[in-house]
Amino acid sequence: MDKWLKRSAEGTSNEERNAFESSSNKILDKCAPKKSKTYNFHQEWELDYFFTMVKENCCCLICNTSLAMPKKGNLERHFNTMHSKYLTDFPPNSEIRKSKLQALKSQLQVQENMFSGPIEQSKAATEASFQVSYRIAQKCKPFSDGEYIKEIFEEVSDSLFKNFKNKNEIKKAVHGLQLSRNTVMRRIEIISKNLNEQLQKDIALCVAFSLQFDESTDVTDTAQLLVFIRMVFEDFSTKEELLGMISLKGKTRGLDIFTEFKAYICQIKLCMYKLVSMTTDGAPAMTGIHNGFIALCHKDEDFPDFISYHCIIHQQVLASKRLNTKHVMDISFKIVNSIKGKSLQRRLFKQQLDEKEPELAMHTDVRWLSRGKFLQRFRDLLDEIIKFLDERGDDYQQLRDLDWQCDLAFLADFTGKLSTLNLNLQGKNKTLTEMMSSIAAFQCQTASMIVDIEKKKFEQFVNIKDHMEKHPNYNFISKKYTTEIRAVVADFEIRFGDFRKIENLVQFISYPFNDSIDHSDIYELATKFADTFQMEHMMLQNEIITLSCDIFLKARSSSGQDFWALVSKEKYPNLKNCVEQLHSCFGSTYLCESAFSYLKQTKSKQRSRLTDAHTLDSLRLAISNYKPDYAKLVEDTQTQCSH
Template sequence: MAEHKFETGHNIDFVNTTVLEKTTGYMDRKIKEAVEIKLHPNNFNREEERETGSMPKKHNVERHSKTNHSSFDANYPFKSELRKKKIKELKSKLSGQQSIFTRPVVKCRCATIASLKITHLLAKKKKPFQDGELLKEAFLTGAGCLFEGFSNKREIIMVIQDLQLSDNTVTRRIQVISCDMQTQLKSDLEVCDWFSLQFDESTDISDTAQLAIMVRMVFSDFTVKEELLKVLPMKRQTKGEHIYNTFKTYAMEITLPLHKLSAIATDVVPGMLGSVNGFIALCKKDESFPDLLPFGHVMNVVKKTINSIRAAPLQHRLFKALLGEFEGKHSDLILYTEVRWLSKGKVLARFLSLIEEIKDFLKSKNADFNELSDSCWLLDLAFLTDVADKANSLNLELQGKEKHVAQMRGSVKSFKAKLVLWMSHMKMKSLVHFPSMKKMVGESNFSPSPFVDHLQTLLEEFEKRFQQFTAIEPVVAFFCKSFYLPNRGYRNCCIYWKTHSSKDRRTGNGDFGPSK
């Protein structure tokens, strides 16, 4: 304290001094001093006083060496080979002494890992938990014969006996594995770029409806991973709203990133595909679920119109007869199926081509579909038909055998460039690339701004969906055009090395470069 006062000029208040702790033993006092010093870092204790009494200090070790091993320097001279060998021998003895404490820890860890792996195998093979003890008994029975003549036979049997495979232990191990799998799956969902969900509802042997949810994730390195996300019990009704509420509650519990959701696949039960209160319909109404193009008002009318004609056999026959009288190239409407590939584009194209016949038929039946006479709705229908047709063409380019990443990258890149071109033409009210809209508009005027916004949204979604293509574009371009060098000077340099002798080589800022 005197040294601290002399160096800093601080005045020590002895009047208001308090006693922090009292003890009688020397070691207890040293330990309590070290604890208080750590708890109060702003103090004037020396560094050597921060150490506890149990920690060796330099002067203590030095005194022990000079007192008990005074002849060590004489017998083993400094920097000699004899001294190095002796120090190595002493270190090996120390490691052997320390292994007495570490070896049981390693054995316990290995036994735990083996127990987890055996438990995982039992779960995969759908075996009862009591079979763990049976496996252990089988190990012990076979070890007596298998390891006959081994010098460490007794140690092997002792290790097998240390395995914990009781039914309670297996139950806890399965719970640990399940929690770890859920943690890994949650981490994958946070890291992946996009994921899709598949739902299937069925009833188990206890008459409880179970909603199984499968997830398929796509990562930035183009790897795909499929896992069982969850099996949710449906203890009451299984209508669309109940399925939706159950899934939405689970999604909020695990903070499922729904903005990465790209597709949902279900079976064809009404609870899933109901047009009003079905699970898919409720998901579309929820703003948490992504929606690429807001044209539900078009598709709903199209589906309702087609179903009203094709649902009743008499109506269907009369409509086909009407089409036969007009002698058009189409003889029937196409039913819309969400689970069928390219269905939307084909249905819209057929519906638009038969729009006049559909109007006449519905008018004769006094059916009320006012949207079919609304010019704004018809323009949206024509725009959606053109966009769906272009999307179907891109899908066909991306599908098929022997398609490599360079071809798919080129198809996606060209489609994004086309979107920019279409937006520029749409701003100028040029409908060269939208034949259905051009036919629908005719000579009348229209506002292009809503359609430009839709194309811009589509472009942004493509940028996000295929952002990994942009990341690997330099590598793909190199493999596609290995001899293409973007810098003109280096291209001339390559030509120069090939056509000129070494005497004519020169280096500078012009067309020729260094030899490497």
């Protein structure tokens, strides 16, 4: 039509062309589709014609007839034609007419409830099913426990709701729970997907993140690589979550770990440009110079320049092993195994102890805290052990040697302090500042320990003090023990070199307004920041100088709020970016180590056939800080009661 009109208008005068265009517009208006009119329902029509709106449909309250459009003429025609009797029986604007309207509306509501009631009950049963399945996964229980929980509900409902008027309704609701083994399995899959979606949204929102890795074998000898992520946001809040679990079916070389991990991050489309650091357990497959996992990541172009750390807790344990405990541990370990290893000997020794006395503790190198507890318990029960061995006919002369007893007392005291340090390093949401402060504090305490031993005050060595009180004439040689302490401290200095490289950066972040910082220190700080995080040196130096003179921020540096959350991103873009990246760093692989405990409970000998996908789903629910969005889960699920 448009092309025809255009061609017809060519070759004419202006007046003819204008007349032609006006006539063509009229033709086009007639050809255009008519706009549909919109009719709105008026509230007074309820009383006038006994009509109401039900889900965008105009419905008659008397005969339940629905009209296509809420038009007054349509309503009036239907009422006068079909229900003219109501005009005489219920006069307009009378009280009896209003009462009749309310009665008809109540009757309609009852009819709606007859259909909506079962749907709402079905949704409630589905939501309860999700909640029970979530708790089952959190406690690392089998999927089949859902049926057991339902059986308990049904059994106790008779007694628990005996005097309730709606007892039958409650029992019916309990019976409608969907908790079969397959249903619980599907619920856990759906919840895990929901939690993972929340994680992916936070990864997209965060400004920087770091990763920690650790690998261990499950009950089926499958190597499982756990990956945790620590995200930092613009307000300096942080979140630590399980990113994924990668199953290594074959070898666990650095190349194998790298290949599987790269395939995994491509699958989940992880934005690697936000990566700041990686923390590992220090195994050769992870930290090998040429073919280690970290080395391969540095060589790959898809990975940005990142920092790598050896877990600070592992380093602390390795440094603690520098302590010479062999002559004490070998004898103690042999004696405890001879008692605890046989049921008869264990019963006889237990009879010899008082009820309030603790039993002997076992020791294994895998458990970091067991050595201190083992030695302390052995020394507490030393007299009972000697008596028991004499009755049994075993002769251990070392137990009566005062030098050996003093060595035992020293090791019990010092390993106890190392265990306390280890506990301070453990925990979730531990920052580098807190961990490095704990290490520095322990090193300072060792200096006072050495003075305490040299002056023979024994204020920090309660076991040695007890030994000296029992044997006042004992010739105590302090040099032997101070040498051991100094050797451990020297090993600490060597092993924590990676963290000491950024020690001055951490100190500056913790308190940027230190009066002792001069211009040379500012230059070194800017250089260290620039080298560590690939920033422009001069811009960082200028921002540090400007910050040191910022009166507004200096006045608020001692407030209870997080200081760096108050720093303007526009005024200090490079410096705040460095702080955000440093704030995201992991200091240890504690999350991986603790997650392996949940993995052992989830995939136990009784559940050895659990697939890797279901293992990951259950593990995510057990350790995640996210909460399921039950409303969304129910909305996306086809709800129905159990049959």
